Amino acid sequence: MALSDSDLTEIEQLLTGEAASGPVFAELRRRFPALSWTQCDASDVTEEPFRTYSTYDIHLLDTADHCAHITLDPASATGVILARRSV
Numbered sequence: 001m002a003l004s005d006s007d008l009t010e011i012e013q014l015l016t017g018e019a020a021s022g023p024v025f026a027e028l029r030r031r032f033p034a035l036s037w038t039q040c041d042a043s044d045v046t047e048e049p050f051r052t053y054s055t056y057d058i059h060l061l062d063t064a065d066h067c068a069h070i071t072l073d074p075a076s077a078t079g080v081i082l083a084r085r086s087v
Contacts, residue, residue, distance in 0.1 A: 003060070003074035007032065008051075011080075015053045024056075025082055036061060036079030045083050050074075057083040 003011075010031065014024055029037045042049075042057050047070045049057035061079035062071040071077060 003035075003077045003080075008074060011058065012051070012053070015056050015058070028080070028082065032080075035077070036063065037082065038079065039082045039084065042083040042085045045070075045081060049083065052085075055085055057085060059083060 011028065014027060014031075025037065025039050038061075045057070045059055047059060050060045050072055051058050059070050059081040060072065060074060060077035061068055061081060062073070062076045063078045064076065068079075070081070
């Protein structure tokens with residue numbers, strides 16, 4: 001599943017709105033069931049994030065080939081890493 005501009009906008013609204021302090025991971029999984037979602041601490045990911053917000057970084061995953069890797073291309077994203085930042 002490629003991430004569209006509207007998908008990215010919806011993700012951004014969840015991560016920057018009032019709901020960001022709640023169970024945002026579960027909500028993202030509910031809204032985007034075709035994507036693989038992983039959550040971790042931001043310090044666990046060494047690559048540059050696709051987007052950075054006050055509480056979270058997001059990294060896009062491409063799992064189309066034999067080996068999963070982080071990508072900056074939303075059109076090839078099959079998953080998202082939601083990395084919580086220390087505030």
